[in-house]
Amino acid sequence: xxxxxxxxxxxxxxxxxxxxxxxxxxxxxxxxxxxxxxxxxxxxxxxxxxxxxxxxxxxxxxxxxxxxxxxxxxxxxxxxxxxxxxxxxxxxxxxxxxxxxxxxxxxxxxxxxxxxxxxxxxxxxxxxxxxxxxxxxxxxxxxxxxxxxxxxxxxxxxxxxxxxxxxxxxxxxxxxxxxxxxxxxxxxxxxxxxxxxxxxxxxxxxxxxxxxxxxxxxxxxxxxxxxxxxxxxxxxxxxxxxxxxxxxxxxxxxxxxxxxxxxxxxxxxxxxxxxxxxxxxxxxxxxxxxxxxxxxxxxxxxxxxxxxxxxxxxxxxxxxxxxxxxxxxxxxxxxxxxxx
Amino acid sequence: xxxxxxxxxxxxxxxxxxxxxxxxxxxxxxxxxxxxxxxxxxxxxxxxxxxxxxxxxxxxxxxxxxxxxxxxxxxxxxxxxxxxxxxxxxxxxxxxxxxxxxxxxxxxxxxxxxxxxxxxxxxxxxxxxxxxxxxxxxxxxxxxxxxxxxxxxxxxxxxxxxxxxxxxxxxxxxxxxxxxxxxxxxxxxxxxxxxxxxxxxxxxxxxxxxxxxxxxxxxxxxxxxxxxxxxxxxxxxxxxxxxxxxxxxxxxxxxxxxxxxxxxxxxxxxxxxxxxxxxxxxxxxxxxxxxxxxxxxxxxxxxxxxxxxxxxxxxxxxxxxxxxxxxxxxxxxxxxxxxxxxxxxxxxxxxxxxxxxxxxxxxxxxxxxxxxxxxxxxxxxxxxxxxxxxxxxxxxxxxxxxxxxxxxxxxxxxxxxxxxxxxxxxxxxxxxxxxxxxxxxxxxxxxxxxxxxxxxxxxxxxxxxxxxxxxxxxxxxxxxxxxxxxxxxxxxxxxxxxxxxxxxxx
Numbered sequence: 001x002x003x004x005x006x007x008x009x010x011x012x013x014x015x016x017x018x019x020x021x022x023x024x025x026x027x028x029x030x031x032x033x034x035x036x037x038x039x040x041x042x043x044x045x046x047x048x049x050x051x052x053x054x055x056x057x058x059x060x061x062x063x064x065x066x067x068x069x070x071x072x073x074x075x076x077x078x079x080x081x082x083x084x085x086x087x088x089x090x091x092x093x094x095x096x097x098x099x100x101x102x103x104x105x106x107x108x109x110x111x112x113x114x115x116x117x118x119x120x121x122x123x124x125x126x127x128x129x130x131x132x133x134x135x136x137x138x139x140x141x142x143x144x145x146x147x148x149x150x151x152x153x154x155x156x157x158x159x160x161x162x163x164x165x166x167x168x169x170x171x172x173x174x175x176x177x178x179x180x181x182x183x184x185x186x187x188x189x190x191x192x193x194x195x196x197x198x199x200x201x202x203x204x205x206x207x208x209x210x211x212x213x214x215x216x217x218x219x220x221x222x223x224x225x226x227x228x229x230x231x232x233x234x235x236x237x238x239x240x241x242x243x244x245x246x247x248x249x250x251x252x253x254x255x256x257x258x259x260x261x262x263x264x265x266x267x268x269x270x271x272x273x274x275x276x277x278x279x280x281x282x283x284x285x286x287x288x289x290x291x292x293x294x295x296x297x298x299x300x301x302x303x304x305x306x307x308x309x310x311x312x313x314x315x316x317x318x319x320x321x322x323x324x325x326x327x328x329x330x331x332x333x334x335x336x337x338x339x340x
Numbered sequence: 341x342x343x344x345x346x347x348x349x350x351x352x353x354x355x356x357x358x359x360x361x362x363x364x365x366x367x368x369x370x371x372x373x374x375x376x377x378x379x380x381x382x383x384x385x386x387x388x389x390x391x392x393x394x395x396x397x398x399x400x401x402x403x404x405x406x407x408x409x410x411x412x413x414x415x416x417x418x419x420x421x422x423x424x425x426x427x428x429x430x431x432x433x434x435x436x437x438x439x440x441x442x443x444x445x446x447x448x449x450x451x452x453x454x455x456x457x458x459x460x461x462x463x464x465x466x467x468x469x470x471x472x473x474x475x476x477x478x479x480x481x482x483x484x485x486x487x488x489x490x491x492x493x494x495x496x497x498x499x500x501x502x503x504x505x506x507x508x509x510x511x512x513x514x515x516x517x518x519x520x521x522x523x524x525x526x527x528x529x530x531x532x533x534x535x536x537x538x539x540x541x542x543x544x545x546x547x548x549x550x551x552x553x554x555x556x557x558x559x560x561x562x563x564x565x566x567x568x569x570x571x572x573x574x575x576x577x578x579x580x581x582x583x584x585x586x587x588x589x590x591x592x593x594x595x596x597x598x599x600x601x602x603x604x605x606x607x608x609x610x611x612x613x614x615x616x617x618x619x620x621x622x623x624x625x626x627x628x629x630x631x632x633x634x635x636x637x638x639x640x641x642x643x644x645x646x647x648x649x650x651x652x653x654x655x656x657x658x659x660x661x662x663x664x665x666x667x668x669x670x671x672x673x674x675x676x677x678x679x680x681x682x683x684x685x686x687x688x689x690x691x692x693x694x695x696x697x698x699x700x701x702x703x704x705x706x707x708x709x710x711x712x713x714x715x716x717x718x719x720x721x722x723x724x725x726x727x728x729x730x731x732x733x734x735x736x737x738x739x740x741x742x743x744x745x746x747x748x749x750x751x752x753x754x755x756x757x758x759x760x761x762x763x764x765x766x767x768x769x770x771x772x773x774x775x776x777x778x779x780x781x782x783x784x785x786x787x788x789x790x791x792x793x794x795x796x797x798x799x800x801x802x803x804x805x806x807x808x809x810x811x812x813x814x815x816x817x818x819x820x821x822x823x824x825x826x827x828x829x830x831x832x833x834x835x836x837x838x839x840x841x842x843x844x845x846x
Contacts, residue, residue, distance in 0.1 A: 050455040053451065054450075060413060060439050061436065063413050063414070063417075064435040067431075067435055071427075071432055072503065074417050075417055075428070078424075079753035079754070079756050082753075082760050082764075083760060085417075086767065093407045096403055097774075100403040104782045104786075144505070144506055149755070298429055298513070300512075301513050304513070305433055308440055315445070316444045319448030320444075320448065322449075322452070
């Protein structure tokens, strides 16, 4: 495997890490208004309190690594998707403020504003991520230099928005599965009902997206001929998808959480398969696409960065383990009543 | 309005807002490491309470540093796509290294630091605090290296590449070590660290002085003030040395920036050093100025005679930065630095003599002085960034030959329109205002609430059973307080008494 391809998949790992980890805390935000009492909402926010910031670092690092490994792709995507990315920043900032400062003032009205900020920004962020993925699969107009020449309409195609909806549903389900790990008692039973609802919505969106991709985006599935083993991921994805209701019925929260995370990781992987060897697909003129080859940094920089990643990743795994281990176990309403 | 001006405004707004927070968190994290270390060493619960108090203020600030930082990473791509294409190979690597080496460390242990008081033992907590401090410092290393590379590029070559037959040029790393140790990186990093320590120290001084004036938490405030004063004095003095060395570095590698710092339109021999003045581009001179004759010659060359090149001679190779802004921000930074050196030395003298606490006007000065510390950090940043214009990547002398840099006007995104940038500026200006207001009121709330100062020494401060037992073993004379401590500890572990008036200190 050449260095460019290695970095293509390493970026996939960072993106999958982001989607699985931040996915559940975005999901908690999406589900947040379903909690009726202030006490329940405190518990929900508390479950992700120590974790969301570390999860978001995966996005920051993904951005930095994309910049370094594929500067052309980074520059084209970020400047081309100007409006969606600005809205995403807006959402991420609001979200951070809502979570971090929710408890800092005693006013009820402030808390209501934060609650709504949390939900709207989480939903908007999930929608925009999914939409960006959808637009990438679908392709956007690029000129011969690999610069975006389309308009907002090209980024917000119905297909892209559908993938955006799929992301919202996937994160909501993942968030519910996470909350089942982190709550107890009557709240947990209600969350189980939310999880069922999320599951059916997600399943419907998943089937619709799969059908439309097969029917209207032929280039997205072309790679399965070259890499038949990628079909294995599809099978694993379906198994994980089928495992979610089983875990809900048999009450196996940990396995259920891993399953919902597994389907998200599988979707990110399939996104990679659909894209490879392109970084940004040009549509309607595929010859203008930015590929691993023409978007990458120099080989020496890619090798250097691979070294940096090889040193860094074991540490990152260790920090992640320490944090999740320190904050293991459910959050009780008493825990939720204290704030740092 | 054109895209260039708007994009520059947007970046200036973003970075200046962002730069309020990281220096403060770096400075405060050093204070926290000290306090928690002292607590472990002495088992004195007051250190613990103090550490917890500053950590609360740190947490609120850190969150804003993170979200405003993400904005910048995005803006490189959204607004400066041509720049990203040009420097991705070099600058991108430093940014990615920051993510991998610093952000994960910082954010991982931040969770333990902020939420882990009653989940991990005091030693583990101390370790987490050290890691957060280290993470912040590492982060500064990579960012300052990346920025310094743009100021004094090294270890790279301009290489021709092609996309679909279109040939373009970009910078590629040829020597990673030379890129990391580019000529200005070490000087600038030390300057940034010292600026952070000064800001952290003045923040502590401000809060402590306010308590002393209000006659609240008096013991806490006196001890914090003394510690903050020590840090402020040493960091301010060290900053003088660092600033001097850095100015010499600028003179060597970015001569046009130095000329703009000092309003030196024409080459002069000997060159004067202005204490203040009003650079006038039309007349090509500094008006209403007060200058030390030969001062600049001395500063740069350590003798009063040698010529220092002025902008008229440098313009051809380096272009001319906006002189007025560069001059004023640079002089503001230096003036505040000098004021801090004088003030902290004098205050240290009074503190040593034991007459400080009666001087209310001194305390009043320190309540407000933190704003000057913020201003000095911002002004230094502006001087450094505006001073390198019209370049985003400065031209560099490599093997005796001047290699062209990248002009700011050539760094813009091709695909972005002025209207898009304009509405995003408005959006960010509004959200920044909101964030600032929230941040200030959160700090206000936390400061008004104050530290949980007079816990019965260490036992309750541990907040958990293990801590209680440890403390009981260490200090049998505190048995009496254990039962109270247990209840008191739980009640207070949320980080403060709600009534804001800890008994005994008010």
